[in-house]
Amino acid sequence: EPEVTQTPSHQVTQMGQEVILRCVPISNHLYFYWYRQILGQKVEFLVSFYNNEISEKSEIFDDQFSVERPDGSNFTLKIRSTKLEDSAMYFCASSAPSDMGNTIYFGEGSWLTVV
Amino acid sequence: AQSVTQPDIHITVSEGASLELRCNYSYGATPYLFWYVQSPGQGLQLLLKYFSGDTLVQGIKGFEAEFKRSQSSFNLRKPSVHWSDAAEYFCAVASSGAGSYQLTFGKGTKLSVIP
Numbered sequence: 750e751p752e753v754t755q756t757p758s759h760q761v762t763q764m765g766q767e768v769i770l771r772c773v774p775i776s777n778h779l780y781f782y783w784y785r786q787i788l789g790q791k792v793e794f795l796v797s798f799y800n801n802e803i804s805e806k807s808e809i810f811d812d813q814f815s816v817e818r819p820d821g822s823n824f825t826l827k828i829r830s831t832k833l834e835d836s837a838m839y840f841c842a843s844s845a846p847s848d849m850g851n852t853i854y855f856g857e858g859s860w861l862t863v864v
Numbered sequence: 865a866q867s868v869t870q871p872d873i874h875i876t877v878s879e880g881a882s883l884e885l886r887c888n889y890s891y892g893a894t895p896y897l898f899w900y901v902q903s904p905g906q907g908l909q910l911l912l913k914y915f916s917g918d919t920l921v922q923g924i925k926g927f928e929a930e931f932k933r934s935q936s937s938f939n940l941r942k943p944s945v946h947w948s949d950a951a952e953y954f955c956a957v958a959s960s961g962a963g964s965y966q967l968t969f970g971k972g973t974k975l976s977v978i979p
Contacts, residue, residue, distance in 0.1 A: 753907075780964040780965075782964070784967070790971070791969050791970065791971050791972070792908070792954060792956075792967075792969040793969070794966050794967060794968070797964040797965075797966060799964055804964050805964060805966055807966075840907060840908060842908075844964070844965060852910055852913060853898075853910075853958075853965055853967060854910070855900070855907045855908040855909075856907050857905075857906055857907035858907050
């Protein structure tokens with residue numbers, strides 16, 4: 750079964766550093782997402798991306814965050830100047846066009862620890 | 865704004881017993897509803913989804929859920945729980961953007977299974 754893959758699985762970074770989380774969505778999918786889950790809290794929507802631009806973003810997704818699809822397969826989340834409260838599990842996800850069922854498939858997550 | 869409530873934070877059942885996990889949602893239009901499962905250290909796996917049609921939906925691993933519009937509920941059930949079902953279960957409601965879906969998750973219910 751096709752899957753969304755994420756790297757790294759775990760990253761520890763110092764406060765103030767920049768982090769890039771990488772994702773390879775399912776190959777025929779056109780919509781890409783980032784969600785995050787702070788330990789013990791809900792999974793929260795960050796951003797959706799379609800046709801090389803952001804289609805929706807939450808209030809969490811401020812200027813500290815950016816997303817990019819640098820080539821035909823990767824989808825990245827960049828966090829500039831990380832803060833302690835950015836420590837969370839970050840999930841990448843993708844979905845196909847609506848005529849293919851609209852299921853959002855998640856990767857296994859990248860656990861970010863900011864120290 | 866949409867929201868999802870999972871009233872039970874933690875449920876413990878004996879192996880072989882039946883299971884029902886509760887989910888209530890708040891959404892102005894016809895909801896798209898999902899149940900995801902997260903095993904320790906793993907990503908979010910889709911169990912089942914409801915978009916329209918038959919209000920009783922079947923999913924993977926023997927799970928089913930029933931959409932009850934009058935009660936704004938989408939409870940997850942399984943007739944006989946296996947030890948491998950121990951995990952955290954998330955109910956989610958989707959709002960559709962321009963072809964993409966923004967999921968709003970509940971806080972999750974952790975399921976423990978006693979042998």
